[in-house]
Amino acid sequence: MNVDALDQALQVLKSRKDTWASLPVARKAEYAQGVIDGYVRVARRQVEAANRAKGIPPDSPFAGEEWAHPCLTVRTLRLLRDSLRQIAKFGRPLIPRRWLRTRPGGQLAARVFPLSLPDGLLYQGFRGEIWMQRDVTEENLGKNMAGFYRQTNPVGKVALVLGAGNVAAIGPTDLAHKLFVEGQVCLFKHNPVNEYLAPFIEEAFDELIRDGFVRTATGGTEVGEYLCQHPEVDEIHLTGSDRTYEAIVFGAGDDGRERKRNNRPRLSKRVTCELGNVTPVIVVPGPWSAADVAFHAENIATQIINNSGFNCLSARVLVVHKDWPQREALLDAIRAVLGRTPQRPAYYPGVKKLYDEVLAANPDAQPVGPCRSGVIPYTLIRGLDPADRGNPCFASECFMPVLAETRLAGGDAAEFLSHAVHFANETLWGTLCANLIVHPATARALGSQLEDAIAELRYGTVAINQWAAMGYIWGSTGWGASPGHVPADIQSGIGTVHNTFLFDKPEKSVVSGPFRVWPKPAWFVTNSRMGSIFARATELEANPSLLKALCLGVTALRG
Numbered sequence: 190m191n192v193d194a195l196d197q198a199l200q201v202l203k204s205r206k207d208t209w210a211s212l213p214v215a216r217k218a219e220y221a222q223g224v225i226d227g228y229v230r231v232a233r234r235q236v237e238a239a240n241r242a243k244g245i246p247p248d249s250p251f252a253g254e255e256w257a258h259p260c261l262t263v264r265t266l267r268l269l270r271d272s273l274r275q276i277a278k279f280g281r282p283l284i285p286r287r288w289l290r291t292r293p294g295g296q297l298a299a300r301v302f303p304l305s306l307p308d309g310l311l312y313q314g315f316r317g318e319i320w321m322q323r324d325v326t327e328e329n330l331g332k333n334m335a336g337f338y339r340q341t342n343p344v345g346k347v348a349l350v351l352g353a354g355n356v357a358a359i360g361p362t363d364l365a366h367k368l369f370v371e372g373q374v375c376l377f378k379h380n381p382v383n384e385y386l387a388p389f390i391e392e393a394f395d396e397l398i399r400d401g402f403v404r405t406a407t408g409g410t411e412v413g414e415y416l417c418q419h420p421e422v423d424e425i426h427l428t429g430s431d432r433t434y435e436a437i438v439f440g441a442g443d444d445g446r447e448r449k450r451n452n453r454p455r456l457s458k459r460v461t462c463e464l465g466n467v468t469p470v471i472v473v474p475g476p477w478s479a480a481d482v483a484f485h486a487e488n489i490a491t492q493i494i495n496n497s498g499f500n501c502l503s504a505r506v507l508v509v510h511k512d513w514p515q516r517e518a519l520l521d522a523i524r525a526v527l528g529r530t531p532q533r534p535a536y537y538p539g540v541k542k543l544y545d546e547v548l549a550a551n552p553d554a555q556p557v558g559p560c561r562s563g564v565i566p567y568t569l570i571r572g573l574d575p576a577d578r579g580n581p582c583f584a585s586e587c588f589m590p591v592l593a594e595t596r597l598a599g600g601d602a603a604e605f606l607s608h609a610v611h612f613a614n615e616t617l618w619g620t621l622c623a624n625l626i627v628h629p630a631t632a633r634a635l636g637s638q639l640e641d642a643i644a645e646l647r648y649g650t651v652a653i654n655q656w657a658a659m660g661y662i663w664g665s666t667g668w669g670a671s672p673g674h675v676p677a678d679i680q681s682g683i684g685t686v687h688n689t690f691l692f693d694k695p696e697k698s699v700v701s702g703p704f705r706v707w708p709k710p711a712w713f714v715t716n717s718r719m720g721s722i723f724a725r726a727t728e729l730e731a732n733p734s735l736l737k738a739l740c741l742g743v744t745a746l747r748g
Contacts (some may be wrong), residue, residue: 190408190411190412190415190496191700192204192415193413195406195415195416195419196408196419198376198404198406199323199347199376199404199416199419199421199422200421201401201404202347202374202375202376202401202402202404202421203347203421204401205345205374205400205401205402206345206346206347206373206374207344207345208345209345209368209372209373209374209402210343210344210345210346210347210372210373211247211342211343212370213277214273214274214276214277214338214478215274215277216271217273217368217369218270218273218274218277220268220368220396220397220402221266221267221269221273221365221369222270223395223397224266224365224393224394224396224397225263225266225267225270225731227392227393227394227395227396227578227733228259228262228263228266228361228393228727228731229259229263229727229728229731230346230392230393231259231389231392231393232256232259232263232520232724232727233724234389235255235258235259235357235386235389236255236259236720237257238386238389239255239258239357239385239386240252240255240384241385241452242383242385242536243255243295243497243533243536244533244534244536244563245533245534245536249531250530250531250714250717251351251531251714252720253718253719253722253723253724254256254495254496254719254720255357255719256359256391256719256720256722256723256724257358257662257712257723258356258357258728259357259358259727260660260662260723260724260726260727260730261358261362261661261664262357262358262361262362263664263727263730263731264662264664265358265362265365265687266361266362266365267730267731267733268304268664268665268689269365269369269370269664269689271515271689271691272335272691273369273689275502276335276338278329279340281334281335281338281339281691282334282335282337282690282691282732283330284299284301284330284605284690286327288300288301288500289327289330291326291327292320292640292644293637295323295326296320296321296323296644296696297320297325297326297327297330298318298319298320298321298699299318299319299321299690299692300316300317300318301318301319301665301666301690302315302316302317302663302665302666302700303315303316303317304665305733306735306738307729307733307734307735307737307738309742310731310735310738310739310742311726311738311742311745312702313652313703314702314703314706315659315700315701315703316653316668316700316701316702317659317660317663317665317698317699317700317701317704318523318698318700319666319667319690319692319695319696319698320644320695320696320697320698320699321692321694321696322503322672322694322695322696323693323696324694325692325694331692333691333692333693334689334690334691334692335382335691335693336693337371337372338372338691342531343372344398345372345374345422346371346372346373346374346378346423346424347373347374347375347421347422347424348367348371348373348374348375348422348423348424348425348426348735349375349376349378349416349417349419349422349425349426350364350367350376350377350378350425350426351362351380351403351413351422351425351426351427351428351429351433352377352379352380352383352386352428353376353377353380353428353429354380354381354383354429355382355383355496355499355500355537356496356500359384359428360377360379360380360386360390361390361393361427362395362664362686362687363378363395363426363686364390364685366426366687366688367424367426367569368397368403369588370688371693373423373424373533374402374403375400375402375403375404375405375505376404376405376416377390377404377406378405378406378407378408378412378413378416379405379406379407380429380500380741381407381408381409381738382536382537382538383405387405387407387448388563390405392559393407394572401622403609411438416439417437417456418456422458423458424458424459424460424461425437425456425458425459425460426460426461426462426684426686427459427460427461427462427463427464428462428463428464428501428588429462429697430464430465430588431464431465431679431680433463433464434460434462434679434682435449435679437456437460438454438455438456438460438676438679439453439454439455439676442526443538449676449677450677452675452676452677454676455711456534457704459512460676460683461683462679462682462683462684463501463621463668463669463670463681463682463684463686464501464619464621464670464680464681464682465501465586465619465621465675465681466501466502466505466586466619466620466621466622466648467505467506467582467583467584467585467586467587467617467618467619468492468501468502468503468504468505468506468508468619468621468622468623468624468657469506469507469588469612469613469617469623469624469748470489470492470504470506470508470624470626471506471508471509471601471606471609471623471624471625471626472485472507472509472510472513472519472615472626473510473605473606473609473625473626473627473628473631473635474509474510474512474513474599474602474605474631475602475627475628475631475632476532476628476631477515477519477628477631478479479518479627480540480546480705481704481705482516482519482704483522485519485626486519486522486523486525486526487526487709487713487714487715488626488655488656488713488714489504489507489519489523489592490523490526490527490530490714491656491712491713491714491715492504492656492658493523493527493567493591493592493604493625494527494530494533494567494585494590494714495531495591495658495712495714497534497535497536497537497565497589497590497591498565498588498589498591499536499537499540499588499589500658501586501621501622502621502622502656502657502658502661503682504591504592504624505582505586505587505591505592505593505617506573506582506583506592506593506594506595506617507523507592507593507594507595508595508597508609508612508613509594509595509596509597510597510598510599510602510605511596511597511598512598516522516596520569520571520594522740523569523592524555524557524569526714527557527558527569528557528558528565528713530567530569530714532558532559532561532564532566533564533590534563534564535563535564535565535589537588538587538615540565540589543587543588543589544565544568544591546581547568547570547581547582547587547589547591549606550580550581550582551570551573551580551582551593551617553570553571553572553589554568554570555568555569555571556568557569563740564592565589565590566590566592567590568591568592569592569593569594570582570591570592570593570594571592571594572594572595572596573593573594573595574595575595575596575597575612575616578616580593583616583617583618584618585618586618586619589660590746595612597609597612602627602631602634602635603635603638606635606638606639606642606643610642610645610646613645613646613648614645618680619670619680619681620647620648620649620670620671620674620680620681621648621649621650621669621670621671621681621682622648622651622652622657622660622697623646623648623650623651623652624648624651624652624653624657624658625639625642625643625651625652625653625654626653626654626704627639627653627654627704628704629704632644637707643699648671648697649667649668649669649670649672649681649685649697649698649702650666650667650668650698650699650700651698651699652698652701652702653699653701653702654701654702654703654704655700655701655702655703655706655710656701656712658712659700659702660698660700663687663700664687664689665687665688665689665690666687666688666698666700667685667686667687667688667695667698668685668686668687668688668691668698669681669682669683669684669685669686670682670683670684671696671697672696672738674708708745708746711723711726718744718745718747721744722741722744722745725737725740725741725744726741729741
């Protein structure tokens, strides 16, 4: 560990933090544009490097998956740039009044997707909203946006951003949030698992590094510990596990556990974080056709397979009605998709030990495909007892391609949904995101009870019919845990990233899509043109146009 280099980096940031805080907003928008241009330059090289690191050959059906990350990074930065330009002109991002609605009980909801004609063309029938905390109204919304930029004399701060090891987009979008939403200069520490991303992040953020507003560091736990404790670090943002958070905030070993029990953090600094989730997929019983079953088998299997299940938003627990006639057909169809999909290298450290622990607790688990060195097979665990609260599939994030299924009772769809919401809230660990799949006829029968269930789910993002990952990749929807966690019970974390409209008090994001989508969604693991679609989408997001959207639509039709 080069202590002198770390100290020097922090001294540079300290000397520049007030300059960044008071920098004209229009100039910050120019820096955001510079990062966009940088990511367009590095995108292909980054994708190739990530595939090599994850053991994915160029001819693999998974080779296009990594293209989603420069795409969503560029989109998030472009939306931030646009908001900064509006703040420079109008004092806050502009949101049309027609995009606002007040829910029963007075809660304000803002529609934040689609934002443009290309959005609407490429995501027909999709919608994204942010539901605000209860003291935000249509009348005072402007006073609850872009809080940093409403300050007369903002105070500069140095933020330490601890990068995630799994997904290439997390680090740069977390970094962008601290820079452009919270107005802080940043030391970004790369995660050892994906340090191969360092040259691409540093090239894309080159102008900010050159001007002393960003610095980067590599290294392991000892570097992170040194930086977290450093007096020149004012705030910390982490994407990772709750165990890492607890080690930072309370310390390791017996002393750390004692501090946590007594709620005595060893750090007084503000720490924001996103720490994973046991993500439920709640399937509301309804009159599904064979085609419906086939579509959602691909939808759910994608959520298991993507990135080998090393995602905080991967499907973890399938919640179904115990007497739904199509329950077994859906499970068999999911298994069939998994069986047709090649196995993937288990690149994330420690996953084999965790997988063995899950198998020991669930001896009836059904691996799909052989168990072999360097691979965690896609695995289904059927009929898990919903009362078994201590089962690792419920009580902790099983960071791997494993899906547990559990069955609940209910006299009708409404009663089942009520039970499922209670189960998700009270039994499953975490509050990051949840998925609901509900047939249109069932949704009509439920009426307002469906939105009531969405409101009752204590999650930062709730997705209807499509993967909650939409709430991450759109950028305009916020991403983070349900508000209200405290250090001693951190669950999925504190704070929100993305949120490119800069709402100060979001409660949750609600994303929805059609029950079935044609053509096949680009993110489905069964889409043969995933890479081509996301590569074109990256170009579109950097500089949107209707012509680019139409060309992308043609590519999507071939998937």
